[in-house]
Amino acid sequence: MIPYGRQDITQEDIDAVIEVLRSDFLTQGPKAPQFEAALARYCDATHAVAVNSATSALHIACLALGLGKGDWLWTTPVTFVASSNCALYCGAKVEFVDIDPRTYNLDPVALERKLIAAEAAGTLPKVVVPVHLCGEPCDMQAIHALSLRFGFKIIEDASHAVGGSYQGRKIGACQYSDITVFSFHPVKIITTAEGGLAMTNDADLAERMELFRSHGITRDPALMTHEADGGWYYQQIELGYNYRMTEIQAALGVSQMKRLDTFVARRHQIADRYDRLLASLPVTTPVRGQDGYSGLHLYVIRLNLDQINPTHAQVFERLRAAGIGVNLHYIPVHTQPYYQAMGFKVGDYPEAEAYYSEAISLPMFPNLDDALQDEVIAALTQALQ
Ligand SMILES: *Cc1c(COP(=O)(O)O)cnc(C)c1O
Numbered sequence: 215m216i217p218y219g220r221q222d223i224t225q226e227d228i229d230a231v232i233e234v235l236r237s238d239f240l241t242q243g244p245k246a247p248q249f250e251a252a253l254a255r256y257c258d259a260t261h262a263v264a265v266n267s268a269t270s271a272l273h274i275a276c277l278a279l280g281l282g283k284g285d286w287l288w289t290t291p292v293t294f295v296a297s298s299n300c301a302l303y304c305g306a307k308v309e310f311v312d313i314d315p316r317t318y319n320l321d322p323v324a325l326e327r328k329l330i331a332a333e334a335a336g337t338l339p340k341v342v343v344p345v346h347l348c349g350e351p352c353d354m355q356a357i358h359a360l361s362l363r364f365g366f367k368i369i370e371d372a373s374h375a376v377g378g379s380y381q382g383r384k385i386g387a388c389q390y391s392d393i394t395v396f397s398f399h400p401v402k403i404i405t406t407a408e409g410g411l412a413m414t415n416d417a418d419l420a421e422r423m424e425l426f427r428s429h430g431i432t433r434d435p436a437l438m439t440h441e442a443d444g445g446w447y448y449q450q451i452e453l454g455y456n457y458r459m460t461e462i463q464a465a466l467g468v469s470q471m472k473r474l475d476t477f478v479a480r481r482h483q484i485a486d487r488y489d490r491l492l493a494s495l496p497v498t499t500p501v502r503g504q505d506g507y508s509g510l511h512l513y514v515i516r517l518n519l520d521q522i523n524p525t526h527a528q529v530f531e532r533l534r535a536a537g538i539g540v541n542l543h544y545i546p547v548h549t550q551p552y553y554q555a556m557g558f559k560v561g562d563y564p565e566a567e568a569y570y571s572e573a574i575s576l577p578m579f580p581n582l583d584d585a586l587q588d589e590v591i592a593a594l595t596q597a598l599q
Pocket of ligand 1: 266267268269270293294296297345371373374396397398399408409410
């Protein structure tokens with residue numbers, strides 16, 4: 215089976231992990247700060263907080279922004295469930311904003327319309343989470359302008375987009391957001407096995423995220439309610455979690471970082487070749503380069519169902535049967551049973567649902583060579599008959 219995504223691990227990566235295993239620190243040593251510094255430098259941002267997953271990063275980002283009971287978080291329905299679950303962890307409520315049918319990202323026009331209605335109803339969001347789907351940057355300038363007008367905070371879910379850029383700056387620079395979150399799950403662009411990171415230019419937000427990452431405990435005298443009892447002393451001043459990244463993960467991350475630009479460039483070569491080879495097939499290829507450079511985590515096609523005989527599910531099953539590990543990113547979150555039980559209904563977000571009825575993620579990873587890609591194209595050509 216050719217998978218839809220796959221990590222690239224070299225001997226150098228393996229050596230970096232082994233070096234940690236022979237060292238004094240398996241956690242809370244020098245590697246996690248080194249990984250944070252490397253990514254902050256890469257993104258040209260000031261503070262990076264490494265954690266054990268992007269899900270944890272989204273959670274501590276929401277906590278640091280003060281999201282809580284009675285507050286609203288808005289995001290796109292076409293995302294992984296973690297982008298909205300983070301609000302529920304904080305006791306806040308979730309609302310979705312439909313996608314732009316061209317880019318598949320949260321539609322700033324729909325967002326503005328919904329904000330005007332929410333302002334009248336007194337239900338404005340505290341946090342909006344734009345997701346750079348497939349790595350393609352959202353219209354951050356427009357979303358940021360709306361944040362100034364309506365007073366919400368922005369967390370970019372850049373789980374698909376590390377290594378990409380927007381308006382000439384790396385995604386993660388946070389020029390239009392409060393916090394940017396990355397994922398390092400093995401299918402993503404660089405990996406730490408499990409892992410995530412929250413980037414910010416705000417020292418207070420970084421300090422609060424560091425607290426929430428590690429039990430809400432501080433050893434900083436400036437944050438304590440009274441002078442330290444002695445050299446052993448620490449205080450718990452918030453209810454935090456254990457979301458730390460291990461040294462093993464961070465060492466792998468530092469090593470992977472060295473190839474980040476090569477990975478993304480290779481993904482662009484593969485996408486360009488897909489664009490060419492798919493041009494004559496009854497599918498819609500993804501738009502790229504909307505004011506930026508995609509991280510290209512995914513390559514999603516939409517089937518032109520009015521031009522073919524088989525159904526979406528049939529094409530998908532035929533590809534799987536032919537050994538092509540296609541996938542579907544994503545089942546719209548509001549159609550999940552857990553969200554339906556909260557009152558969301560099928561039909562609430564028509565563009566997201568139309569996308570879901572036609573989308574298929576083709577294999578996309580740096581080691582997908584031309585021969586493997588040709589296999590994908592041949593199988594797809596057959597499956598569309
Ligand atoms: C993968 C992913 C996450 C969650 O990442 P983990 O590191 O697995 O927790 C969140 N949001 C999006 C958009 C993702 O693709």
